[in-house]
Amino acid sequence: MLGGSARSLKLAFVIDPVDGLKAWKDSTIAMMRAAENHGHDVFAIEARTLGWRTTETGHPGGAFAEAVHLHLRPDDHDWYRETGREWTPLKAFDAVIMRKDPPFDFEFLTATWLLERAEADGVRVFNRPRALREHSEKIAITEFARFAPSTVISRDLQQIHHFIDETRDVILKPLDGMGGSQIFRVHRNDPNRNVIVETLTHEGQRTIMAQRYLPEISQGDKRILLIGGKVVPFCLARIPKAGETRGNLSAGGTGVAQELSPRDREIAEAIGPVLFKRGLMLVGLDVIGSHLTEINVTSPTCMVEIRQQSGFDAAGAFITAIEHACGLS
Structure with missing residues (x-):
């Protein structure tokens, strides 16, 4: 063991398809590498394999998934070896780390419901499924409005246009986007502002966020x-x-x-x-x-870049926090 705790944990990471992850920048892979470096067993669970079952005999079943046991490698182009694959009850793991990317669609919501059933059976899940559901990544700033710029959240076209007129230079974005997708900067006199607002709101059928542009x-x-x-x-x-x-x-x-x-x-x-x-x-x-x-709160990133440039190992700090939550420190 190179670091971390005196007892090995079984840690399962709920993710998007493994082959789509980019090891050279992916925070989840950094966490997996840190976990293995701390002496823990690392498993990957594709979110699409999450499920729940019971038995006709009345014996408890519970949440399950196809878990892939991984060995992590330092080569970013060939970063893992699969050492086992099995349909497994989530109760078999010391902790489950939810790292599936948005969009926060019905399948994401279903995953949180299934993970919450695992929690009810005593499984430690991070971030907690209920907390994921209750914290929209855009709307959550309303709880801390004293830190936020001028903002309006609405699907009413009149309210949005009034905000643009009042604020003069704004950023418009959907509530379920990620990675900068569908973000527009709109000036009060922008000739395309009507079509942008209509498109983003689906003609007033979808709620969006507008914020004052911050130079x-x-x-x-x-x-x-x-x-x-x-x-x-x-x-x-x-x-x-x-x-x-x-x-x-x-x-x-x-x-x-x-x-x-x-x-x-x-x-x-x-x-x-x-x-x-x-x-x-x-x-x-x-x-x-x-x-x-x-x-x-769904799958925050930037751990790799922070470590490369500052030396601070955020992925290792996260695994240490998981160890503490599991009672190892």
């Missing part, structure tokens, strides 16, 4: 990680490429690790303990300038 985006959309309610001391500022208003790495942004500013820390220290008490072990805050714009 500080040029210095980066900062991803601040919270682990076990505590603030990671480095964030990743995702700086838009030329001609872009989105800092998302998937939209071509450049990630620059940097220490937290006093305002960053103020926001994170106010939010971290609140969300941790609700079962959110890992949270990613998005901060532009001095304003909180999103609270990411």
Whole structure:
């Protein structure tokens, strides 16, 4: 054993298809590597295999999934070996880590219901399924409105256009997007504003978010990680490429690790303990300038870039928090 606890844990990661993960940047793979480095057994569960059953004899069944036992390798192009595959009750694991990416669609919702049944059987699940359901990554900022920029959440076209007229320069985005998908910057006099609003809202049938455009985006959309309610001391500022208003790495942004500013820390220290008490072990805050714009709870990323540039091992800190939750420290 190279680090971590004196007892090996069986840790299952609920993920999207394994072959679609990119080891050179994926925080989930960083967590898996950290877990194995701490001496734990690592399993991957594709979310589509989650299920529940009982028996005709009345014996308890419970939540189950197809679990793939992995051995992690340092080669980012050939990063794992499959050493076993079996349909397994989730009760067999010491902890289950939910890392499936959005969209938060009906299948994601179903996964949280099934994982909640596993919780009822005593399985430790991180982040907690109920907390995932109750914290929309966009709407969650309403609880901490004192940190947020001017914002409106609505599907009413008149309300959205009034906000654009009043605010003059805004960002429009759907509530279920990720990675910068379908994000628009709209000026009050933009000739395309009507069609953009109509398209995003599906002619008033879908609720969206509008926020005041923050010019500080040029210095980066900062991803601040919270682990076990505590603030990671480095964030990743995702700086838009030329001609872009989105800092998302998937939209071509450049990630620059940097220490937290006093305002960053103020926001994170106010939010971290609140969300941790609700079962959110890992949270990613998005901060532009001095304003909180999103609270990411499904599958927060940027661990790899932060470690490469700052040396801080957020993935290892997360596994240590899991160990503590499992009673190993």
